[in-house]
Amino acid sequence: MDRIRLAAVSRNYFNMPLWVAVHCGLFDDEGLDVAVELHEPIDAVSRRLEDGRVDLAYGVTEHVILDRESGGHTMIIGGKVNKLPFSFIAGKDIRSFEDLRGRTVGVSSRNAGSSSLVMKLMAAHGLEYPRDYAIEEVGPILARWEKLKSGEIQAGLQGAPLNYIAVDEGFRTLCEPRDEFPDFQFASLHVDTRWADAKPDLMARFMRAFVRAHRRFFADRETMIRIAMAETGVAEKYAAAAWDEYTAAEIFPRDGDVNSAGVQALIDISGLIRALPNRQGQSAEAYIDRRHLRTAWAETAGE
Numbered sequence: 001m002d003r004i005r006l007a008a009v010s011r012n013y014f015n016m017p018l019w020v021a022v023h024c025g026l027f028d029d030e031g032l033d034v035a036v037e038l039h040e041p042i043d044a045v046s047r048r049l050e051d052g053r054v055d056l057a058y059g060v061t062e063h064v065i066l067d068r069e070s071g072g073h074t075m076i077i078g079g080k081v082n083k084l085p086f087s088f089i090a091g092k093d094i095r096s097f098e099d100l101r102g103r104t105v106g107v108s109s110r111n112a113g114s115s116s117l118v119m120k121l122m123a124a125h126g127l128e129y130p131r132d133y134a135i136e137e138v139g140p141i142l143a144r145w146e147k148l149k150s151g152e153i154q155a156g157l158q159g160a161p162l163n164y165i166a167v168d169e170g171f172r173t174l175c176e177p178r179d180e181f182p183d184f185q186f187a188s189l190h191v192d193t194r195w196a197d198a199k200p201d202l203m204a205r206f207m208r209a210f211v212r213a214h215r216r217f218f219a220d221r222e223t224m225i226r227i228a229m230a231e232t233g234v235a236e237k238y239a240a241a242a243w244d245e246y247t248a249a250e251i252f253p254r255d256g257d258v259n260s261a262g263v264q265a266l267i268d269i270s271g272l273i274r275a276l277p278n279r280q281g282q283s284a285e286a287y288i289d290r291r292h293l294r295t296a297w298a299e300t301a302g303e
Contacts (some may be wrong), residue, residue, distance in 0.1 A: 001033040004206060007045040008058035010140040011038055011232060013160060013242050014081050014187055016224065017252060018058060019231045021213040024223070030205035040139050042108045049074060049190055055199075056206070057190040061266055064190055064287050066111070069278065075289040077196070078189030078210055082259040083251045084178040085186075086114075086141075087163035088121060090155040091148065092170050097125035106138040106153035114157050116270040117184065121177060160245045161228075161238035178249065181269070185262030193289065207256075207296035212303070214256045218247055256293060260284045 008015050018036065021027050027034045037054065039045050046063035048054045050072060058080060067074045094100060105122070107115040115137075119129050127133055138147045144156040148171065155174065158166050167173060177184075189210065196203050217224055221243055228239035246252055253259070263284035271279035 001028075001031055002202060002205075003033045003035060004056060004202060005035050005037070005054040006056040006058065007037045007039060007048045007054040009038070009042050009045050009060070009187070010040055010142050012141055012162075013228060013232060013246075014085070015058060015231070016228060016246075017080070017210070017213040017217055017256075019227050020216050020224070021209045023227050023230075024213070024216055026209040026212050026216070027206075030209050032202075032205055032209065034206070040143060042140055043111075046074070046190070049192060052192070052195075055191070055195055055202075059187060059190055060108070061185045061188045061263060062116070062270060064188070065267065065270075065279070065282075068287055073192050073194055074190050075193050075196075076185075076188045076258050076263065076287050077191050077289050077292050078207070078256050079185075079214075079253040079258040080189055081187040081251060082185055082253050082257075082262055083249055084117075084181060084184050085159045085246065085249075085251045086157035086177050087160075087166075088118075088155065088174045088177060089148065089158040089163060089166045090172045090174050091151065092172065094154055094172055094174070097122065097127060097174055100155055101127060101132050103154040104134040104136050104152075106136050106144045106147050106156035108137070108140050108144075110135060110137050114186075116266075117177060117181070117186075118157065120269050121175065121180070124180065161232075161234050161242040164238050164241050165234070181265060183259060183261040184265045184269075185259050186266075188258050188263075189256075196289075196292065203292050204295055204299070207292045208300055211256045211293070211296045211300050214252060214254060215303075217252060218254055221247075255297065257290070258288055260288065263287060 045059040049057040225239045
């Protein structure tokens, strides 16, 4: 077995294709021992890829853009969260966006991830940062959920199935961001191109398993429910609700591809909200390398 080191964010539903490949033996079939590291700070995942401590990262898409802007070598090579899986969830005493004036919204990172999306959503409802509300960097959705329950933050994005759990516990949904931004690439599969070019055989084997995992996710609801329960600890009804949403909206890609329109939306929105003039006008394709996916598609065609 050949070892690949992969870093990902937290123990949440976003990692399902990775867990599918593990539970269904797809990595084993390719002779791969994929050592998965889970990290709460989203920045830690990208840093470990950039400094070579891991070979692949299942990370926040904006980190590749930031890395390339600073002369780095990481690229997007596959999809992950190709459409927004979030609801914008607020505390039980919050009835509207206006009630968030003077309050605190939790985000994964101020420099990447959910913060630009949150600022865009708030601006669309008349609230400007930092004039009208505060932002606190609290980590990914599991950490945000704990902070919301404790009252340390008053709102934040919650991904399926935590959004369903929150509503059942009396928290409020202020909006569904996917309705306002139908294409938005939040997270994806990343590699340092120097490592990928030096390891073509490992890349080919990993990407075949990656493509097969996405196909399996859409094809086998009951197995996906069991895997989600085992890996995230959520109850069966929430694992089922998450699968239903992810498949109906095709939040995960059926073929493992990245959503070019979603990456472009990320570039345009983050460039505007973060006042990054050098980012505005950049093309999504400058950050995407589909060579390895195309090979995997060809090698698994007809399966």
